[in-house]
Amino acid sequence: MPFDLLLNNVSKYIHLDDTEREIFISHLQPKQIKRKQLTLNEGEICKNSIFVTDGCLRGFTVDKNGVEHVLSFAPPGWWMADMYSLISQKPGILNIEALEDTEAIILSKINQEKLYHEVPKFERFFRILTENSLVANQQRIVDNMSLTAEERYSIFCKRYPTLIDHLPQKQIASYIGVTPEFFSRMRSGLLRKS
Amino acid sequence: MPFDLLLNNVSKYIHLDDTEREIFISHLQPKQIKRKQLTLNEGEICKNSIFVTDGCLRGFTVDKNGVEHVLSFAPPGWWMADMYSLISQKPGILNIEALEDTEAIILSKINQEKLYHEVPKFERFFRILTENSLVANQQRIVDNMSLTAEERYSIFCKRYPTLIDHLPQKQIASYIGVTPEFFSRMRSGLLRKS
DNA sequence: CATGGCACTTGATGTAGGTTAAGAAATGAT
DNA sequence: ATCATTTCTTAACCTACATCAAGTGCCATG
Incomplete structure (x- = not known):
């Protein structure tokens, strides 16, 4: 079906x-x-x-x-x-x-x-x-105002684990609200930490 | 009534x-x-x-x-x-x-x-x-991602003309997504221009 | 198997907006 | 009216992120 x-x-x-x-x-x-x-x-x-x-x-x-x-x-x-x-x-x-x-x-x-x-x-x-998407959008406004790009990325990873793997990085960068260049740097920074 | x-x-x-x-x-x-x-x-x-x-x-x-x-x-x-x-x-x-x-x-x-x-x-x-507030929130996400603080302020002024007068500046600053200090600077900059 | 584009990286430099601090002006409570 | 509190301004310095530029790896299509 x-x-x-x-x-x-x-x-x-x-x-x-x-x-x-x-x-x-x-x-x-x-x-x-x-x-x-x-x-x-x-x-x-x-x-x-x-x-x-x-x-x-x-x-x-x-x-x-x-x-x-x-x-x-x-x-x-x-x-x-x-x-x-x-x-x-x-x-x-x-x-x-x-x-x-x-x-x-x-x-x-x-x-x-x-x-x-x-x-x-x-x-x-x-x-x-x-209602559900209103709530999600509201949360995103708050996140964009109060969190760093890194924190927003980490939330994205938790919220959409299935998407991270097969989505081009530049699309995620754009959703997070940063340039692909900065996103790349950010990721290599995160990898180095762990 | x-x-x-x-x-x-x-x-x-x-x-x-x-x-x-x-x-x-x-x-x-x-x-x-x-x-x-x-x-x-x-x-x-x-x-x-x-x-x-x-x-x-x-x-x-x-x-x-x-x-x-x-x-x-x-x-x-x-x-x-x-x-x-x-x-x-x-x-x-x-x-x-x-x-x-x-x-x-x-x-x-x-x-x-x-x-x-x-x-x-x-x-x-x-x-x-x-639906209406979903639409407004979505627009705000786009604005926050693609406009400068000055542009967002100008939109705010057009959209809520009645509010500007009797709202403390720091509240507007917070809505726009900047610090009161920066908001103040921005405004005096705008005044000087016009 | 070339090649041309696209996604990603990395480096140098630029800037919008944040932070800290201190004084001035406005507002409210007594 | 006066004191206290909050709001606003201004200035010097700081940082998260953008921009520009050049280079690498990667498929996809001829």
Whole structure:
């Protein structure tokens, strides 16, 4: 079942009976994204939520100097979208790119709205999802303000142990908020210590 | 009517008939908070959402060096809570303090849950609120990573023009993410320019 | 099997913003 | 009004990180 991972994710927060599950699945559609392919460009209106089942996506912005800033990674079991654009249906600031060949499940904004009407429980589900990412973002703001790059890296390692191995260092550096050069130096410093 | 500002806020997102309005109001209770009084301490479990009708609150954390970091201000018309703690009902990290004598309306977590059952529309209302603050937090992460302190200050001025005047500079400095000393220097630099 | 790009490293130097300290100005309590 | 406390300013010095530049290893595509 290609939807197992997603149904599992949903059932953590709300219980679905068979009919509801069928309705939910009828609104979904699978999608393949090739490595390096952009599935959303900044300036576009985000029309989908993406649930990753295999591979990995990253969401990033590009600042006025052309520097990329990674806002989030989505390994299997995670959702990805430009929340600002998805909510407001205005042109967004996020680029979404596959870091490797990726399999995902799409829930379009339109179908999401339908779902809210057909199975109101999903209001609760997505509220909880949103709450969780709000909390994560808030924690990240605090971390960025009060911790050194080294401490943020160490937190990243603990929080996403699976990601560290198969993610290019420059992507982690960007997420942490430092240049690849400094990140490299930092790591060799840490290695020397231990 | 002391609840006018709040009812106005709600009606931006969902429409309430008279009965629903009555139910809503029955779950609310007014509260006064004196200047410098803490209405939530880190380590406590957050049991309330607070809607400010007069005065101003700030939410902040204290890092391991004892430095405070302001996460948000709540002038009249804004909600305040430790979202992490409110959602998870675990001990939180946020302190909430009144910057001046403040009048507010309390919606307890318990009443909020009741409200979800009695008037399910409120699931939508609070989902939208959460979405909005998620978006704001995300923007703040991007700003912190890609802008200078001066640019962040200029954004703050545009976004919260009413706050600049009657907020102590050190609070703004903390929100921007710089020391009061640097903030002071920055400002006198800006004045000299114009 | 060349080669051209990309990720990573390492070094020298530059800078935004922090720290410490001390005085001035504003604000609040009595 | 006056004293005490907190806030703001200014200055000298310091550090975490950025920038620029050059070099190494690594696959991927012809």
